[in-house]
Amino acid sequence: MxxxxxxxxxxxxxxxxxxxxxxxxxxxxxxxxxxxxxxxxxxxxxxxxxxxxxxxxxxxxxxxxxxxxxxxxxxxxxxxEREQVPDLWLCPALLKKDRFDLVLEKATELGVRAIRPVVTRRCVADKLNLERARAIVTEAAEQCARTALPELVEPVKLDALLAGWPADRALFFADEFGGEPAAQAFAQSSRPAGLLIGPEGGFDGGERAAIRAHPAAVPISLGPRILRGETAAVAASALWMATAGDWSK
Missing domain, CATH: 2.40.240.20 (Hypothetical PUA domain-like; domain 1)
Structure with missing residues (x-):
């Protein structure tokens, strides 16, 4: 039968x-x-x-x-029931439209809880069409069978992001000049997490100093090669999910 x-x-x-x-x-x-x-x-x-x-x-x-x-x-x-996604905020600097679309889509597929765009001095864009961006993350959530949409907010300037950062949340800073190996840093932390990713031209010296001076900041390295902004955002999110998120459950 x-x-x-x-x-x-x-x-x-x-x-x-x-x-x-x-x-x-x-x-x-x-x-x-x-x-x-x-x-x-x-x-x-x-x-x-x-x-x-x-x-x-x-x-x-x-x-x-x-x-x-x-x-x-x-x-x-x-x-x-609505899923409990891992407590990861992705804070990517704004990129050119097609590249940032990729970040929105893949961050949703990877399972981040919130996407909090950042405006830095070297950003080529300083605005985001939030309605269009929400349509992109919704379509990605439908495709990957998420039951919870990622929180998506208006972009903020870097200094505002740092000033309002919660004291109990680790701020993993992808620094092209080096830091603790990302997988090691993620695995050793038990706090809620945020990933700060720079723009096409990277952070300038003043921005880098301000980030490193923040008490929640943990500079990390994503390997020996300099990655594009969208590549770094996707790679770091995937690595966090594999070491501290829900991929191993």
Whole structure:
């Protein structure tokens, strides 16, 4: 006798929607999400869609109806509670748009809890379209099956970031001039963590001195090569997840 197929199937579309979600409720999606379900994924009545609301967790829903501009979904089963992601803040200096898009996407996939962009003297950009950035992290969270969106805030200047840094949170500073090997520093720390990554041209001398003087700062090395800003952000986040995050659980 053939096995009963898993429900919802792993191929079911995933969407973040406003919450809170509850068993038996019917919600409607419109705009780009409705177009994605109806025209790209070609869902039909009875098909499964997985929904998250960044509040209650992950839910399986059935398509209740497909209209020209909207899709109705009925909540059928709660699949998972909202996950507790590791307490890692990524604080990357702003980069050129396509490179910073990559940082947003990969940081979300890697599981960081918060993305807190920084403006430094050598940044080529000083502004971030927050609505567009949130769309990027939401799409990445849907793709990688996160149930919790990373917190994303407006960029702040480096001096403001340092002034407001919590005393109980380690500030791992990726310094191209050297520091403790990153894996070793991450493994030895039991505090909540933040990763500070510089821009294309690196931090200038005054910025480096100010960071190193901060009581929470831990200068780290990411190896013998000078990495691009986006490479450093992704590499450091992955290394932290492997040594102090949830990759080994």
């Amino acid at each position: 053939p096995a009963t197929p898993a429900w919802p199937p792993r191929s079911a579309p995933r969407l973040f929607v406003p919450g809170p979600l509850a068993h038996g409720s019917v919600i409607g999606v419109e705009g780009n999400q409705a177009h994605y379900l109806a025209k790209v994924m070609r869902v039909a009545e009875g098909d499964a869609v997985v929904l998250c609301d960044d509040l209650t967790g992950e839910w399986a829903a059935r398509v209740a109806g497909v209209g020209k501009r909207n899709v109705s979904l009925e909540l059928a089963e709660k699949l998972r």
